[in-house]
Amino acid sequence: MKQPLTLRRLLWTCAALLVVLFGAVLVALKVGAVPISMTDLAVDLGRVIFGRTAQMQSDYRLIIFDLRLPRIELAILVGAALSVSGAGFQALLRNPLADPYVLGVSSGAALGAIIALIAYPGIPLVTPLSAFLGATATIAAVYFLGRRKGQLDSTTLLLAGIIAASFLSALIIFLMTTLSGRDMRGMAFWLMGDLSTPLQESLRWVFRVGLVAGVGAIYTTAADLNLIATGEREAMHLGVEVTRVKLVVYVSASLLTGLAVSVSGAIGYVGLLVPHMMRFLFGSDYRILIPTSAIGGAIAVVIADTLARRVMAPTELPVGAILAIFGAPLFLYLLRRRFA
Amino acid sequence: MNDPNKYYRQKLRVNVARAAALCAALVLFAAGNAAAQTTGEKEKPAPGAMVIVKDEAGRSVSIPQPVRRIVSLAPSITETLFALGAADRVVGVTDYCDYPLEAQKKEKVGGLVNPSLEAIVALRPDLVLVTTSINRIQTLDALDRLNVATYAADARGVEGVLRSIGRLAEVIGSASDGKALVAALQARLDELRRRLTGVTPSRVLFVVWQEPLISVGRDTFLADALRLAGAESIIHVKQDWPHISLEEVVRQQPEYLVFASAHAEEELAALVALKNAPGWRDLKAVQENRIVVVSDAINRPAPRLVDAIEELARQLHPAAFADAPRTGAAAPKGGAR
Numbered sequence: 001m002k003q004p005l006t007l008r009r010l011l012w013t014c015a016a017l018l019v020v021l022f023g024a025v026l027v028a029l030k031v032g033a034v035p036i037s038m039t040d041l042a043v044d045l046g047r048v049i050f051g052r053t054a055q056m057q058s059d060y061r062l063i064i065f066d067l068r069l070p071r072i073e074l075a076i077l078v079g080a081a082l083s084v085s086g087a088g089f090q091a092l093l094r095n096p097l098a099d100p101y102v103l104g105v106s107s108g109a110a111l112g113a114i115i116a117l118i119a120y121p122g123i124p125l126v127t128p129l130s131a132f133l134g135a136t137a138t139i140a141a142v143y144f145l146g147r148r149k150g151q152l153d154s155t156t157l158l159l160a161g162i163i164a165a166s167f168l169s170a171l172i173i174f175l176m177t178t179l180s181g182r183d184m185r186g187m188a189f190w191l192m193g194d195l196s197t198p199l200q201e202s203l204r205w206v207f208r209v210g211l212v213a214g215v216g217a218i219y220t221t222a223a224d225l226n227l228i229a230t231g232e233r234e235a236m237h238l239g240v241e242v243t244r245v246k247l248v249v250y251v252s253a254s255l256l257t258g259l260a261v262s263v264s265g266a267i268g269y270v271g272l273l274v275p276h277m278m279r280f281l282f283g284s285d286y287r288i289l290i291p292t293s294a295i296g297g298a299i300a301v302v303i304a305d306t307l308a309r310r311v312m313a314p315t316e317l318p319v320g321a322i323l324a325i326f327g328a329p330l331f332l333y334l335l336r337r338r339f340a
Numbered sequence: 341m342n343d344p345n346k347y348y349r350q351k352l353r354v355n356v357a358r359a360a361a362l363c364a365a366l367v368l369f370a371a372g373n374a375a376a377q378t379t380g381e382k383e384k385p386a387p388g389a390m391v392i393v394k395d396e397a398g399r400s401v402s403i404p405q406p407v408r409r410i411v412s413l414a415p416s417i418t419e420t421l422f423a424l425g426a427a428d429r430v431v432g433v434t435d436y437c438d439y440p441l442e443a444q445k446k447e448k449v450g451g452l453v454n455p456s457l458e459a460i461v462a463l464r465p466d467l468v469l470v471t472t473s474i475n476r477i478q479t480l481d482a483l484d485r486l487n488v489a490t491y492a493a494d495a496r497g498v499e500g501v502l503r504s505i506g507r508l509a510e511v512i513g514s515a516s517d518g519k520a521l522v523a524a525l526q527a528r529l530d531e532l533r534r535r536l537t538g539v540t541p542s543r544v545l546f547v548v549w550q551e552p553l554i555s556v557g558r559d560t561f562l563a564d565a566l567r568l569a570g571a572e573s574i575i576h577v578k579q580d581w582p583h584i585s586l587e588e589v590v591r592q593q594p595e596y597l598v599f600a601s602a603h604a605e606e607e608l609a610a611l612v613a614l615k616n617a618p619g620w621r622d623l624k625a626v627q628e629n630r631i632v633v634v635s636d637a638i639n640r641p642a643p644r645l646v647d648a649i650e651e652l653a654r655q656l657h658p659a660a661f662a663d664a665p666r667t668g669a670a671a672p673k674g675g676a677r
Binding site for chain 1: 388451457482486583
């Protein structure tokens with residue numbers, strides 16, 4: 001730890017990150033396939049604040065408030081969820097490589113989605129629901145496979161996750177060959193991570209509540225996670241209920257991942273990279289790492305999605321690919337720097 | 341952190357901070373949500389009459405009248421709109437809408453799977469046209485939720501393509517142009533059927549993709565187009581784009597290999613390489629040069645499909661066309677301006 005954590009430092013750090021996030025959101029609102037000038041944007045935002053929406057041009061209103069804003073919100077929710085669940089898995093497994101994707105959760109969700117596409121084509125709500133069920137089922141399976149002598153064993157758990165991921169990926173490939181051309185292309189795009197489909201209002205509420213519950217639950221264990229990081233036995237001697245903490249983190253992190261994957265497909269690197277960056281910047285105290293990871297993840301996905309919308313506009317790129325392109329080199333840099 | 345009391349005091353303080361942060365987050369989301377909802381009502385300012393039609397996917401669509409601004413999300417639809425003489429009403433097309441050439445000059449809204457919703461909305465379309473065979477359901481749902489009138493075409497089989505062209509013409513208010521175009525196309529198909537009566541269908545392999553080998557399933561309109569052209573695919577599977585083993589093809593020994601390309605001559609020249617390719621060189625069709633390349637229009641459920649069918653029929657059954665040498669008759673009718 002760089003310096004002792006105080007409430008003041010925590011609040012200032014979060015406030016600074018929120019300012020960055022706000023800036024990213026403003027840029028994301030402005031930039032896109034359809035150019036919108038900063039003054040127009042400011043005027044429109046002003047009109048919303050003063051309740052004079054009727055004066056706005058209808059197509060800009062549609063673009064900014066019905067397309068970009070919900071999409072930015074989705075990016076924030078997905079980024080925060082993936083990043084916090086990544087931080088949670090890393091603490092739980094005391095392994096810097098742990099991440100929802102390594103543990104097979106995303107593959108489980110993708111399998112759920114593809115089964116829904118085949119079994120109930122044309123019913124839009126079934127796909128995310130089934131993806132979420134797939135994610136939780138995978139988590140449960142990996143969790144039980146990862147136990148040895150009644151204890152969660154980090155190595156076994158990680159290996160079980162990797163094997164589960166490759167097994168599920170094989171099933172996905174098998175099922176994809178049976179899809180029609182259109183569904184196959186749509187599915188491939190979804191597998192690369194995609195935020196371009198606006199979410200139904202009801203689903204958005206599910207997501208908001210799920211995010212707050214999941215992040216909140218993990219945060220209640222933050223102090224215990226600090227002690228677990230020094231060693232499970234030591235933590236136990238200091239009075240930490242290690243098993244309970246592990247269960248809480250595992251279930252909440254799985255919930256967060258399932259939610260994120262079910263609405264956005266497989267967006268990788270956020271859960272791996274953002275907690276590492278935050279650790280690098282603010283130290284490894286989980287009480288500051290979890291909130292900063294949440295905000296940092298939101299910033300990363302908002303920026304990546306803005307790039308995805310803009311780089312080849314009007315054609316959209318999968319946001320997962322953008323994150324991997326920038327994420328992999330950045331991760332290697334952080335890794336080298338840490339061990340140098 | 342050595343002093344447990346200090347540790348818990350700190351934990352308490354952090355708890356307060358945590359609660360504050362969560363509240364702030366909730367307020368932020370609620371505010372964003374309220375903003376989205378207040379803007380959600382009253383989508384289009386005082387439109388004229390609305391017509392409610394059932395689209396080919398069975399959805400009810402209310403379409404503002406008259407239809408002046410159309411966005412097409414499929415190459416086949418763009419082509420059909422141009423053939424119907426509605427070119428000047430097309431305000432947006434996809435990156436893949438390459439025919440006719442003028443279509444490429446229209447505003448682009450992105451790809452087929454991932455068009456930009458905001459680019460579509462910014463064009464203020466009266467109507468967006470999609471096909472169920474190419475566009476994603478998610479795109480349809482998203483446009484519905486944005487209250488953008490979206491009509492889905494769904495063409496099964498060649499007759500279905502003609503019907504779909506007629507429906508599309510009605511929907512955009514060009515019913516008479518549509519009737520004329522469909523009648524002309526139907527007449528050509530009837531003439532083709534008359535010429536091919538009594539002709540034994542050629543057994544063909546339609547090659548969609550060479551490595552790996554992908555052909556067409558029995559339910560695709562391509563399989564139907566082959567039948568109308570006096571050909572019969574050797575592949576009879578339910579899957580639309582089956583991956584076929586070359587062994588199976590060697591066993592079946594098709595009479596012709598059929599390829600589709602925008603540049604037939606070059607494609608034909610490139611296919612000479614098959615004579616040396618393992619597996620392929622064991623096919624009698626390759627050894628005896630029975631390789632046919634037709635226009636890639638055969639891939640599109642649009643008016644030029646009939647041209648491609650005629651072209652394929654001529655190449656497979658030249659005898660049936662002995663009295664009708666290739667003339668301008670094969671040019672698209674209905675006036676692609």
